[in-house]
Amino acid sequence: MQGKPFIKKIVLGVTASKALLEKAAQAKADTVIVHHGWFWRNEDSCIVNQKYERIAYAIKQELNVFGYHLPLDAHPEWGNNTQLGVVLELQILMQDGKPVSCGEQKLVWLGEPPLGKERLGDFVSHIEEKLGRQVLFIGDKNKRVKKVAWCTGGAQGFFDVAINAGADVFITGEASEQVYHMAQESGVAYIAAGHHATERYGIQALGRAIKQQFPSIEVDYIEIYNPI
Numbered sequence: 001m002q003g004k005p006f007i008k009k010i011v012l013g014v015t016a017s018k019a020l021l022e023k024a025a026q027a028k029a030d031t032v033i034v035h036h037g038w039f040w041r042n043e044d045s046c047i048v049n050q051k052y053e054r055i056a057y058a059i060k061q062e063l064n065v066f067g068y069h070l071p072l073d074a075h076p077e078w079g080n081n082t083q084l085g086v087v088l089e090l091q092i093l094m095q096d097g098k099p100v101s102c103g104e105q106k107l108v109w110l111g112e113p114p115l116g117k118e119r120l121g122d123f124v125s126h127i128e129e130k131l132g133r134q135v136l137f138i139g140d141k142n143k144r145v146k147k148v149a150w151c152t153g154g155a156q157g158f159f160d161v162a163i164n165a166g167a168d169v170f171i172t173g174e175a176s177e178q179v180y181h182m183a184q185e186s187g188v189a190y191i192a193a194g195h196h197a198t199e200r201y202g203i204q205a206l207g208r209a210i211k212q213q214f215p216s217i218e219v220d221y222i223e224i225y226n227p228i
Contacts, residue, residue: 003064004030009218012207023222025061037067072202080152081109083201089114103161108151131197139189152198163188173198196226
């Protein structure tokens with residue numbers, strides 16, 4: 001969205017919420033870059049209520065607003081899946097120099113747990129320590145993990161993809177009612193570690209890449225609390 005003609009300061013965040021836009025304006029930013037924008041598939045696209053408030057505020061403050069959703073999920077270097085793998089110290093499976101992935105738009109990635117964290121109970125504790133939050137876990141904590149599948153955010157609909165890929169555990173952000181039964185019946189563990197919590201790292205990696213290429217631009221990530 002058109003804003004100021006020159007970019008001197010960028011604020012990064014997970015979602016283009018009103019709270020983030022206000023923080024960006026207070027920080028005197030020219031630009032906001034986010035993972036979650038304002039329009040979602042199958043959602044009413046009329047610019048009313050919260051959409052109107054956000055867009056009107058951004059226009060009034062002359063903010064340039066950029067959103068990168070699925071491209072940031074899947075990017076092999078700065079993407080959410082890659083960066084969550086780095087944070088959790090997963091050994092990402094590679095083939096021909098690219099991460100091994102499957103499912104719709106190749107959004108489910110495959111790897112192995114960190115050395116010494118092969119028991120599910122230890123692996124869950126490791127994830128909670130790295131993300132700084134308690135996760136929802138379904139499974140047997142005494143089971144051994146050889147293959148991990150993950151997709152950040154609201155990817156509970158990809159649980160069957162992880163099961164079919166031979167994973168011992170699937171990590172994503174959220175959970176739906178049916179995943180409990182799928183985990184119980186398949187024997188594949190399920191970890192819902194938070195939509196926001198699993199998607200903080202791609203946008204930060206993108207910010208570091210921007211700073212490296214354009215050192216004169218000030219780049220700041222602002223964390224807006226979200227328990228989901």
